[in-house]
Amino acid sequence: MAKLVASRAGAALGSWFIERERVVIGRAEGAGIRLEDQAVSKQHAAIEMAGNDHILQDLGSANGTFVNGTRVTRHLMRHGDVVEILDFQLRYVDHKSVVGNEGERTMIFHATDADPAPGPAPGGRALAAEARALEVKLPEGVLRSAGQGGGREIVLDHALTALGRRGEEYAAIFRRPGGYFIARVEGKPPRVNGKPIPDDWQPLGAGDIVQVGIEKLELSLADREHR
């Protein structure tokens, strides 16, 4: 069950669970969440259920509705969002966004269901964010011609980078949160530091010499933060 924790200019005002399909925030007496200040519109904003989501909508208020500092007319609520209406702050707390140990279960949505989420419905955003964080921390990999010839530089900025030629010696580099990996796709296996690699993805480290066909490339890793 999600709730809004309200405060005004730093002083706690209490909290409201969002239990109904639609909750109005405003100055009106009938408002589900009543903010008593003349500058708040009678029907200032509303939070509505859509599937398993809460959608915040500004109801054409005079002074606007802000989420995390940005004025919004419509916003899909996420755990930790702060709704600001004048000097009122409403923090959106949603325990469902903490991932359960069974992950996300597919469920049948019936259009007539008042609440389509009787079972566990964790958001899983924490993990997605974690994956993105790992992605950012991964050093930038570049393959540069080693030995004679030189000049070629391949930036490994895609999930997969092809090396060699189709139908002949052909390999790929796989960029993963844990680093860079190489595998044979077809033809003779690529050599790493002179040795043919076994099948499937093999980890690569900085300074490794990769050889596919006649081409010899050296992997360099640069920490983005120190560039």
Added chain:
Amino acid sequence: MSRLALDVAARSDLGRVRSFNEDSFVTDAERGVVAVADGMAEHKGADLAAKLATTTLVQSLIAGHNLAPRAATHAAFAAANRAILERARADPTLKGMGTTLALAWFQGDRVSIAHVGDSRVYRWRTGRLERLTTDHSFVQSQLSAGQMTSEEARVSRSRQLVTRVLGAEEQVVPDLGEHEVLPGDVYLLCTDGLHDLVEDGDIASALEVLAPNLELAASTLIAMANDRGGRDNVSVVVVRVDRRRESKRAPEPEPHGLFGWLRTKLGS
């Protein structure tokens, strides 16, 4: 005999969070039939629903091989739906089990695509990844109605809500499509454990770069989903279409010829 040949690889994985695999897939390269299913249940039977769907689908397509593809596909989805409903009626603990189902049925230079739920069929062709199915899901309906932006869809908590499945109602209507098949095409069938976590650009990259090695392509797609949290079971079927290699040599002569035939006849 078709001028096109199919190469197929498939793989299913638990993911990194779940303790049971409730997906199912089937590949029958001989008949050109590949399918994936993602089961769900109120109590139990999710894996059974998925398995019933893929096995019944193939049996029914074989039984209906002299029907037109559309009719045969409709009949096969109806049969799969019936099989799940009947099993659930026979065993109350299975009540509420259901499944998604996505099918690609290759017949010469045509492919019939059919689906129910949020399992998908993609096609990689000449540098472009295209989705050939439209999810039967709450988020897709919100997107189509302009009620949700694609950015919101990515973080929505409603992503696991499907609006059409096998096993929920007496009648189920799959979305059907027919497409031309070209040599070089790569098709991907997957459950939402893949497409919910792995972006289209990365899927495209795997199909493009790893197309010559479908086993590697399948395991790499699964690794991508697990690298991004592996929140759900993930199943993938990849199909590459190649021009059938014409045999340059004349057919071998009969091993024994007339004498062999005579010997057989006389010896019996």
